[in-house]
Amino acid sequence: MKLLIANGYLIDPTQGLNGGKNLLIEDGRVAALVAHNDGVPEGAEVFDATGLVVAPGFIDMHTHLREPGQEYKETIETGAQAAVAGGWTSVCAMPNTDPVNDNPAVTRFIIEQAERARAANVFPVGAITKNSEGVELAEMGEMRRAGVVAVSDDGRPVPSAGVMRRALEYARGFDLPVVDHCEDRSLTAGGVMHEGNWSLRLGLRGHPALAEEMDALRDIALAELTGARVHLAHVSTRGALAAVRRAKERGLNVTCEVTPHHFTLEDEAVRDYDTNTKMCPPLRSREHLEAIIEALADGTIDAIATDHAPHHADEKALEYDQAPFGITGLETAVGLAFERLVHRGVVGLERLVELCSVNPAKIFSLANRGTLRPGAHADVTILDPEHVWTFKASASKSKSRNTPFDNRTMRGAPVATIVSGRLVYRRDETAVAAASRP
Amino acid sequence: MGLASKHLLGISELTSAEIVHVLDTAETFRAISQREIKKVPTLRGRTVINLFFEASTRTRTSFELAGKRLSADTINISASTSSVTKGETLLDTARNLEAMSPDFIVIRHPSAGAPHALARICRAAVINAGDGAHEHPTQALLDAMTIRQHKGRVENLRVAIIGDILHSRVARSNMHLLTKLGAQVSLAGPGTLVPAEFEELVAGGNLRVASRIEEAIEGADVVMVLRIQRERQDAAFFPSLREYAVHYGLNLKRLSGAQPDAIVMHPGPMNRGIEIASDVADGSRSLILDQVSNGLAVRMAVLYLLAGGSVLNQNMLSQTKPETANTTADPRAGATPAVTSSNSAAEQLEPVAAGGQAGAEQKRRVKTADSN
Numbered sequence: 001m002k003l004l005i006a007n008g009y010l011i012d013p014t015q016g017l018n019g020g021k022n023l024l025i026e027d028g029r030v031a032a033l034v035a036h037n038d039g040v041p042e043g044a045e046v047f048d049a050t051g052l053v054v055a056p057g058f059i060d061m062h063t064h065l066r067e068p069g070q071e072y073k074e075t076i077e078t079g080a081q082a083a084v085a086g087g088w089t090s091v092c093a094m095p096n097t098d099p100v101n102d103n104p105a106v107t108r109f110i111i112e113q114a115e116r117a118r119a120a121n122v123f124p125v126g127a128i129t130k131n132s133e134g135v136e137l138a139e140m141g142e143m144r145r146a147g148v149v150a151v152s153d154d155g156r157p158v159p160s161a162g163v164m165r166r167a168l169e170y171a172r173g174f175d176l177p178v179v180d181h182c183e184d185r186s187l188t189a190g191g192v193m194h195e196g197n198w199s200l201r202l203g204l205r206g207h208p209a210l211a212e213e214m215d216a217l218r219d220i221a222l223a224e225l226t227g228a229r230v231h232l233a234h235v236s237t238r239g240a241l242a243a244v245r246r247a248k249e250r251g252l253n254v255t256c257e258v259t260p261h262h263f264t265l266e267d268e269a270v271r272d273y274d275t276n277t278k279m280c281p282p283l284r285s286r287e288h289l290e291a292i293i294e295a296l297a298d299g300t301i302d303a304i305a306t307d308h309a310p311h312h313a314d315e316k317a318l319e320y321d322q323a324p325f326g327i328t329g330l331e332t333a334v335g336l337a338f339e340r341l342v343h344r345g346v347v348g349l350e351r352l353v354e355l356c357s358v359n360p361a362k363i364f365s366l367a368n369r370g371t372l373r374p375g376a377h378a379d380v381t382i383l384d385p386e387h388v389w390t391f392k393a394s395a396s397k398s399k400s401r402n403t404p405f406d407n408r409t410m411r412g413a414p415v416a417t418i419v420s421g422r423l424v425y426r427r428d429e430t431a432v433a434a435a436s437r438p
Numbered sequence: 439m440g441l442a443s444k445h446l447l448g449i450s451e452l453t454s455a456e457i458v459h460v461l462d463t464a465e466t467f468r469a470i471s472q473r474e475i476k477k478v479p480t481l482r483g484r485t486v487i488n489l490f491f492e493a494s495t496r497t498r499t500s501f502e503l504a505g506k507r508l509s510a511d512t513i514n515i516s517a518s519t520s521s522v523t524k525g526e527t528l529l530d531t532a533r534n535l536e537a538m539s540p541d542f543i544v545i546r547h548p549s550a551g552a553p554h555a556l557a558r559i560c561r562a563a564v565i566n567a568g569d570g571a572h573e574h575p576t577q578a579l580l581d582a583m584t585i586r587q588h589k590g591r592v593e594n595l596r597v598a599i600i601g602d603i604l605h606s607r608v609a610r611s612n613m614h615l616l617t618k619l620g621a622q623v624s625l626a627g628p629g630t631l632v633p634a635e636f637e638e639l640v641a642g643g644n645l646r647v648a649s650r651i652e653e654a655i656e657g658a659d660v661v662m663v664l665r666i667q668r669e670r671q672d673a674a675f676f677p678s679l680r681e682y683a684v685h686y687g688l689n690l691k692r693l694s695g696a697q698p699d700a701i702v703m704h705p706g707p708m709n710r711g712i713e714i715a716s717d718v719a720d721g722s723r724s725l726i727l728d729q730v731s732n733g734l735a736v737r738m739a740v741l742y743l744l745a746g747g748s749v750l751n752q753n754m755l756s757q758t759k760p761e762t763a764n765t766t767a768d769p770r771a772g773a774t775p776a777v778t779s780s781n782s783a784a785e786q787l788e789p790v791a792a793g794g795q796a797g798a799e800q801k802r803r804v805k806t807a808d809s810n
Contacts (some may be wrong), residue, residue, distance in 0.1 A: 024524065200633065200636060200638075200639055201450070202551065202572055202640055203607060204551075272553045314527075317529050321549045
């Protein structure tokens, strides 16, 4: 089976490509990159990408798919559908399911469910410690063999520096990156938003920025001690970013990601107590948002990840301090990246592709992904930087609707998603419009 | 003139003119509470639901009496006797109450923002009677009323607020209100309970965090003492109550640093011997019981104004029938000349026992039929 993505504008930083090319896909792999006027190979279907950007498939390093255990929030199938609708060809599933993905049986279950869903690729992330309790190491070697690409106790960060040190030393033996959600819980206890002017004003307990910075500093020191690969998830503070910048200058194996909501919204968004502004780490104040923008521009930040965290409407319809942390993000991330980063000149298209595809593939060692070199998996994200559209939560492919971006109009959108050579999503404006009509 | 918002969620949303208007209106209602017959028909036919998810003596009683003295039907629901104990969510409780068409829901809740969530889904006017550590607007209004009565003004007064500022909704509402009316506010207490960032809460530099309690009290015209909220502190913010009393409690010696005619206030309930010494609490400068009396007047004024009340003046307190026959003025029209508006409002404030009000009552109902 052949597919020609014709007349598009190809951006692939791994090949220094930034210009008009046709992309030929054969049997789920990239077969060739040829000139626009090279003609259609015999038997090939054609996807006309005139006026569109063709990029290596986007990889979300940080997704909560909720299955097994919380299928009322999301399933692997609905999450994978939401992913491809948002331009992500691959997602990395965080282990805080029920049961926790701390053993190869759960890992294999996730992979099998994902194969059945036939949408995005799903790469499971295993737990660092058993049941993510921060005490005993989980079976990293066995999970690695079953298919995990990294380990993390996301949401329940390992509190003990001693356990974290052992985890890093042990993970190094399997070449597994260790992903940490940096939060010193002794500083954030009871907190529900960023600690600052707005938390004082609203009478809500705060998470001080320092809680993230201190844990980041600990992890970086441990990365230096152990030589392990450390990836800091959803970094949101100036201090943690400065720590990552210094670590990189010293050549440590430390990388980090940021989420679209942290580069788009400030803590002031909490002012009406909308629980769809509640997530962890919380929306920060302007100085932190500005630091994120700077770090995206100067290369300190390696990746954009969604931290897609679906919750049922009933769970979010509680008092602000009672509602769970987290918002969905798969379908809004790329639009927000265009709006806040590309169209405002923070990053160019090449850098956007690095942040969403090339670097995630490198950090999690996803072979033959994050590139359109011949022989690579034919995972392709097709973008229209000028497309103006309005996100409707009611039309989301996710099971959940917990987003602060409902009804937001954005310029720039993923318009088609190809996974292993198969067109799994195509934006159809008439269908979207019909679905969102009351 | 009513208030710009249909709800009273906090002081931060009010303008200084609206605050003064509530205080002026409350003065009028205070006079009613001093009459032999303390009931007026103003809110007859209206329903007030007091929805209390936290313990309260003063505020709940005060709202209940305020509603009753305005002839509204008042109902009290407390969390311990409601379906909340069966697992019903706040919003479901609110939707069910809303289905019975109340005109006002007065809510106290341990979570900041709970009244805002209600206001989004309710047709009734929502009054915040204290939400977590966020705001307690009627407390700040009654505090301001008390200050005005004793100092004649709020502007340019020096007010010290001392104690557990971090967990205090009373402090937050007072910071907004007092600075909006031009007072200079100093905060003081243990460093764990008084973050320096409070200074940024209001613009204009009229709010500062003092490093020591004596510094905040120095030269103060008003000293407000806050309760130690042990129920909101899940960790130790200070070593012991004994130490707190010695270092941060208001006693006569500390009070001597204030102006000689300084007044002392406390929102209650007091922890005697901890944040306030009994000789201060019961002393001649203490206005703690005046605060309670004023609370009733303020809550009557808030209910009245949210129902669309008009400007009041002294004529309205007359118990005799007004002489002019022009009683058609819309009580909500703030710009209406005083003579006509006072007539209609006077009818509203006629004591129930004065009789002969059927016609005026009828008009009032017609006039307010569109106000929800």
